[in-house]
Amino acid sequence: MARIGILTCSNCTQDTNCASVVCLGDMRKRRGFFERYQNDEKLDLIGIINCSGCPTLAAPEKILKRVKALADYKLDALHLSYCMTALCPFLNKYQAVIAQAYPDLEIVSGTHIPKDKMQFRSDVKELLCPTVSVVQDMNDIIKGTLQKNNE
Numbered sequence: 001m002a003r004i005g006i007l008t009c010s011n012c013t014q015d016t017n018c019a020s021v022v023c024l025g026d027m028r029k030r031r032g033f034f035e036r037y038q039n040d041e042k043l044d045l046i047g048i049i050n051c052s053g054c055p056t057l058a059a060p061e062k063i064l065k066r067v068k069a070l071a072d073y074k075l076d077a078l079h080l081s082y083c084m085t086a087l088c089p090f091l092n093k094y095q096a097v098i099a100q101a102y103p104d105l106e107i108v109s110g111t112h113i114p115k116d117k118m119q120f121r122s123d124v125k126e127l128l129c130p131t132v133s134v135v136q137d138m139n140d141i142i143k144g145t146l147q148k149n150n151e
Contacts, residue, residue: 001042002077005070006111007063007094009083010053016127018138020048023081023111033079033110046073051084051094059090060097067098067105077106085109086117087124 004027012018026032030039037043047070052062067078078098084091095107114120123141130136131149140146 001044002037003044003046003073003075004077004079005046005067005075006048006079006081007067007084008048008050008081009087010050011128012081012083012087012124012138013050014053016124016138016141018083020081020111021139022114022142023079026112032082032112033108036108046070046075051088051090054089060093063090063094064097064101067102071102071105075105077108079108079111081111082114082120083124086114086120 006020006023006027008018008020008023013020024045027034027043027045030037034043049066049069052059052066056062070078080088080091080095084094088094095109098105098107120141123146126146126148127136127138127141132147134147136146
């Protein structure tokens with residue numbers, strides 16, 4: 001059995017109302033970065049945490065408190081959500097401090113694999129700084145219904 005946790009982006013979770021639906025779906029179906037686990041291997045999702053948000057000088061120290069909340073339960077692997085790997089300016093620092101504090105913890109750089117990283121970044125920017133007056137959230141990116149000013 002693999003005991004895993006997921007670290008998500010605070011901005012995506014809070015500002016775009018992302019509920020980690022695609023991350024969890026790919027975990028259940030063993031797609032994306034969850035293909036590494038054998039189909040007959042049970043996955044035990046210990047928990048989902050989010051980062052401390054941007055920008056903050058104390059982000060690396062804060063992230064360790066959050067990881068500890070999972071690591072205390074014998075975590076085998078920590079998956080950094082796709083939004084973390086695509087958007088986070090602190091990603092390398094987070095990985096370094098987590099690896100130093102938890103040298104036996106496998107850090108996996110991803111959950112699901114979206115179609116186009118640059119398009120994802122553009123779509124998230126649209127959600128955070130909208131050019132249309134329509135209320136939209138991460139589900140619009142997932143479902144392909146995101147409206148932009150030029151559409």
